Every structure is written in structure tokens, then in C-alpha cells.
Amino acid sequence: MANHITFIGAGNMASAIIGGLIDSGFSPSSITATSPDDAMLAPVRERLGIHTDTDNNAAVSQADVVVLAVKPQIMRQVCEAMRDSVQRQKPLIISIAAGLDADTIDGWLGGGNALVRCMPNTPSLVGYGASGLFANTRVSTEQRDIATELMEAVGIVEWVDDEALLDAVTAVSGSAPAYFFLMFEAMEEAGVKMGLPAATARRLAIQTALGAATMAKQSDKDPATLKQNVMSPGGTTEQAIAHLEDANLRGTMEAAMQACAKRAQEMAKELSGTP
Structure with a gap:
């Protein structure tokens, strides 16, 4: 050092x-x-x-x-x-x-x-x-x-x-904490609509994210395999994932990350004075 x-x-x-x-x-x-x-x-x-x-x-x-x-x-x-x-x-x-x-x-x-x-x-x-x-x-x-x-x-x-x-x-990690905070926010709101107290829904969502991240970090399996391991044919998780896929979560995420990277490029020009 x-x-x-x-x-x-x-x-x-x-x-x-x-x-x-x-x-x-x-x-x-x-x-x-x-x-x-x-x-x-x-x-x-x-x-x-x-x-x-x-x-x-x-x-x-x-x-x-x-x-x-x-x-x-x-x-x-x-x-x-x-x-x-x-x-x-x-x-x-x-x-x-x-x-x-x-x-x-x-x-x-x-x-x-x-x-x-x-x-x-x-x-x-x-x-x-x-x-x-x-x-x-x-x-x-x-x-x-x-x-x-x-x-x-x-x-x-x-x-x-x-x-x-x-x-x-910047798109994958620099700005990404906000993506997850948005997901926590959305999960809490959905949990409240289903009848859970807001604090309970928030704690469950955040702890689940922490657990999933820890599993992904410690596992030698890729995220696709870990996802599949949670899903049972005809089960609850399969239904949720199918809905997310039908709603084009992947495309939405890619578009958001592209917008993030594009803005980073624009900011670089603005801050450096490059035309």
C-alpha cells in the first residue's frame, strides 16, 4: 500500500x-x-x-x-x-x-x-x-x-x-442500488395492498433480497439456475416469474440501463466542455 x-x-x-x-x-x-x-x-x-x-x-x-x-x-x-x-x-x-x-x-x-x-x-x-x-x-x-x-x-x-x-x-452497479430500492418500494406497496403492515412487507422484502444476493455470491451456479431451483412446476414462483417475463422485465431493465449509460456519456461531455 x-x-x-x-x-x-x-x-x-x-x-x-x-x-x-x-x-x-x-x-x-x-x-x-x-x-x-x-x-x-x-x-x-x-x-x-x-x-x-x-x-x-x-x-x-x-x-x-x-x-x-x-x-x-x-x-x-x-x-x-x-x-x-x-x-x-x-x-x-x-x-x-x-x-x-x-x-x-x-x-x-x-x-x-x-x-x-x-x-x-x-x-x-x-x-x-x-x-x-x-x-x-x-x-x-x-x-x-x-x-x-x-x-x-x-x-x-x-x-x-x-x-x-x-x-x-455505471449502469450495472453505479446507479443500480436505486433499481433495487425501487423494487423494495414496489414490493412493499404490493404487500400492503395484500393486507400486510408496511413495516412487515419492507423487512421481508429487504431480508429476502439480502438472502438472495448472499446465495448468488456464495454459489457456483449462475442466476438462471438459482432462479430455476426456486421454481416448482405449476407452483407460485413459476406463476410470478411467468408474469414478470410476459411484462418484459428483461427488456425494461435493458432499456433503463441503456438510458443510464447514455446519460453518463452526455454528462461527460457537459462536464468536460466537449461539444
Whole structure:
């Protein structure tokens, strides 16, 4: 792992990754988080015991890994303000900002940087994240391993060789927690219409999803086989699945994910200023 990691930004995702790193054995004294407002840093400093700083340039000057964890809308301003420090230090740059491609961020930082783009998702906040990663050609094998270890502190990691595939990652995992929350919402509403108390329907739906996900993760069988194992000929599950198939759930899901990926592409152009 790196000797010192600086997080530019100390929001929820940065805090989750920092907490995961510390839980996995990384020393708090080797981590710095920055924010222009010290009041935002105080809770992170007190809870996690890390260094904090309101000066991005000072924090970058001691880092061999810099994690960009600010909103995409202010990324250019932040990067350009610390360009000279990054050029002197030449740390590994890891961006967890959605919608900004590696070349754009690298350009704002002066160019020639080893840069990893990461697409995490919100379950990272509870240690069950799924992150897609892409490395530019300047990232060494050792730096790639550092990025893997860093993001595995909050979940699983999958690398893609083509940066454009991060749009697919966004559709499959980045935005996907909301798909499941929508399903919980719909199942709760249906359960209430059938006579269950809302809280009961919600607990049953969420626990069932947790159980199904755990089974799928631990099993060597594919989801189609696991689904079939729940179904008995002429039984209740078969009827439910037949209705979902007739309603074109697969097509609806594919269309939703295509819309998600398309919007990710549009956002990248908007945020980078590309026509």
C-alpha cells in the first residue's frame, strides 16, 4: 500500500474509504483529508484520527496517492489550483468523480499523470461497494495494485481495459442500488395492498433480497439456475416469474440501463466542455 494517501474532499464516500482503509490495517497517521472548511474536517479528524488540512497544495506535497473526491462540477477549479503541486510530486491520481474522463482530469492537472478512474457506488458507505476501475497507460502494476487495495477496503473491484466501459459499470452497479430500492418500494406497496403492515412487507422484502444476493455470491451456479431451483412446476414462483417475463422485465431493465449509460456519456461531455 502507499506510504501516504491524501483525499481531496472529505464527504461521505471519502470518509467511507478512509474508514475501510483503517479497518483493514492502514495507519490513520498516513492519511490526510482536505476541505476548504475546517468545520467539515473536524468530525472526520476526531472520529478517524487522520490528518486534515484546508490547503490542498500542502496536502498533495506529502502524498504518493491523491484521491479526488470532490463534486464533478468543481473538479476543474480544484485540479487547476493544485496543478503545480501535482506536477512536482507526481502522485498516483485516483478520481472517484462521475462523468469526467481520465484525459480531461489529467489535462487539468497539467498532463503526464498516472491516473485511475473509479466508479464506486453508495453501498461502499456500508462496506458492500462494487467499484469499476480504469487505469491510463502511465499507471504502473504497483500503482494498479494500490488502487485495487484502496477500493477493496469498501467492497469488490472490477477493472475494465476500455474507459468507455465505465458507462456500462455505471449502469450495472453505479446507479443500480436505486433499481433495487425501487423494487423494495414496489414490493412493499404490493404487500400492503395484500393486507400486510408496511413495516412487515419492507423487512421481508429487504431480508429476502439480502438472502438472495448472499446465495448468488456464495454459489457456483449462475442466476438462471438459482432462479430455476426456486421454481416448482405449476407452483407460485413459476406463476410470478411467468408474469414478470410476459411484462418484459428483461427488456425494461435493458432499456433503463441503456438510458443510464447514455446519460453518463452526455454528462461527460457537459462536464468536460466537449461539444
